[in-house]
Amino acid sequence: MEALGRTRWALAEGYIPPGSHGPHPQMLSHETLCLLNTSDQDADVRIIIFFSDRDPVGPYRVTVAARRTKHLRINDLADPAPVPIDTDYACVVESSIPIVVQQTRLDSRQAENALFSTVAFPA
Amino acid sequence: MEALGRTRWALAEGYIPPGSHGPHPQMLSHETLCLLNTSDQDADVRIIIFFSDRDPVGPYRVTVAARRTKHLRINDLADPAPVPIDTDYACVVESSIPIVVQQTRLDSRQAENALFSTVAFPA
Amino acid sequence: MEALGRTRWALAEGYIPPGSHGPHPQMLSHETLCLLNTSDQDADVRIIIFFSDRDPVGPYRVTVAARRTKHLRINDLADPAPVPIDTDYACVVESSIPIVVQQTRLDSRQAENALFSTVAFPA
Amino acid sequence: MEALGRTRWALAEGYIPPGSHGPHPQMLSHETLCLLNTSDQDADVRIIIFFSDRDPVGPYRVTVAARRTKHLRINDLADPAPVPIDTDYACVVESSIPIVVQQTRLDSRQAENALFSTVAFPA
Numbered sequence: 352m353e354a355l356g357r358t359r360w361a362l363a364e365g366y367i368p369p370g371s372h373g374p375h376p377q378m379l380s381h382e383t384l385c386l387l388n389t390s391d392q393d394a395d396v397r398i399i400i401f402f403s404d405r406d407p408v409g410p411y412r413v414t415v416a417a418r419r420t421k422h423l424r425i426n427d428l429a430d431p432a433p434v435p436i437d438t439d440y441a442c443v444v445e446s447s448i449p450i451v452v453q454q455t456r457l458d459s460r461q462a463e464n465a466l467f468s469t470v471a472f473p474a
Numbered sequence: 475m476e477a478l479g480r481t482r483w484a485l486a487e488g489y490i491p492p493g494s495h496g497p498h499p500q501m502l503s504h505e506t507l508c509l510l511n512t513s514d515q516d517a518d519v520r521i522i523i524f525f526s527d528r529d530p531v532g533p534y535r536v537t538v539a540a541r542r543t544k545h546l547r548i549n550d551l552a553d554p555a556p557v558p559i560d561t562d563y564a565c566v567v568e569s570s571i572p573i574v575v576q577q578t579r580l581d582s583r584q585a586e587n588a589l590f591s592t593v594a595f596p597a
Numbered sequence: 598m599e600a601l602g603r604t605r606w607a608l609a610e611g612y613i614p615p616g617s618h619g620p621h622p623q624m625l626s627h628e629t630l631c632l633l634n635t636s637d638q639d640a641d642v643r644i645i646i647f648f649s650d651r652d653p654v655g656p657y658r659v660t661v662a663a664r665r666t667k668h669l670r671i672n673d674l675a676d677p678a679p680v681p682i683d684t685d686y687a688c689v690v691e692s693s694i695p696i697v698v699q700q701t702r703l704d705s706r707q708a709e710n711a712l713f714s715t716v717a718f719p720a
Numbered sequence: 721m722e723a724l725g726r727t728r729w730a731l732a733e734g735y736i737p738p739g740s741h742g743p744h745p746q747m748l749s750h751e752t753l754c755l756l757n758t759s760d761q762d763a764d765v766r767i768i769i770f771f772s773d774r775d776p777v778g779p780y781r782v783t784v785a786a787r788r789t790k791h792l793r794i795n796d797l798a799d800p801a802p803v804p805i806d807t808d809y810a811c812v813v814e815s816s817i818p819i820v821v822q823q824t825r826l827d828s829r830q831a832e833n834a835l836f837s838t839v840a841f842p843a
Contacts, residue, residue, distance in 0.1 A: 356484060356595065362822065363819075363820045363822040363839075373584065387564040420564035451597065453486040454837075466581055468579070469839055470592055472725065472842075474724040478607050501706075510608075510687040512607070512647070541647065542649055543609060543686060544685075585707070589704055591610050601730050631732035635770065666810035668772065696732075697731070697841050699731065712825070713836050716732075716838055
């Protein structure tokens, strides 16, 4: 299958809730970038994180293998620096080939979890 | 009415939560592809499921009759193979004529359900 | 301001949950079409409801006044026929001038409400 | 990085839930416009709020600094007038340079919070 999607995506909403209820890792409050690479080539992906009060951080680099999806928890990003919890952020995702990007958050600060997901904006 | 929408759609987020609370089938944790065919012809739809660590599976074939909607639970797909629960996936939906695709998840792993829905990406 | 948006929109997901918890009308399980008319002319809107197992019903007709928003509960549609609860549906929204359409559902079948909202697909 | 996004966005859904459970300000029921400015220039942003039964109010003016995101709670808008709670509204966001806009609502009227987020419509 050909490479579906776009090579650049943006999300203006980003926030890792502080605190969680329920078993880890499933019910840990988290935010996930879901990346889909439908093509026969690996996708080299660069993520830039924007903040409200400091310079952007990145790029974070990940590879999405050919014909695979990767559901990447923002919580797990480490290099060049972890993304702080309880902090407003936004992100831009750039890829060497077209991919599809969708954002999901699970917020378990309260006893029952809350959930959203939205397709990112193809920038 | 003419055929509205597109012939190819993608969703990078996919996950069937393991475990449920509440009466079945309504409160069973599930993920649904909502398909709308506004035209006067049946739509032959093919769904490909992508994973993080194995080759894609499919096509799953469904028909959306003329001037009908079909809300298809991923949980119910069986041929060529069920979609495993508690497993990250993504999907591409291809149709013989333009349709509209929207994704919904109900997560009842905790006592109170969580819900999201998003229009798929027209790839 | 000019008329922003599109004249035709589609949503493949539609479902009015049966049963509710909490005070009415706010916590009544419902699905809402949010319509925004930014222009200086009234918008004549027609809504067609599609089902999985019967012919489409409509048009339902509503007016969105110039420079106004209307948040229309599907539960409240009556002419030509109420939209049944606990039934899969989808819809197409057509307008005499460009408008913006967004869908929201509040599901209070369980003690705590669940919520989603998504911008409709500009068909 | 260049200015990503668009200079005009619309959201037909808007509602600040009355009443909240949990600690403030995090669990206060709120609606947020998330704005991302990826460029090297500040973005001058104007927000117009539309209602169902009265004339639009605005513009509300905010600046999103170069290479920053701003997560703006509608609850906090004050000039020219606060946005009333428990009232249907919609909004248009205009910017001097391209930005990305996403809407998020946290509804804590009940003991457990509900959450949605959606990318706005690029009008």
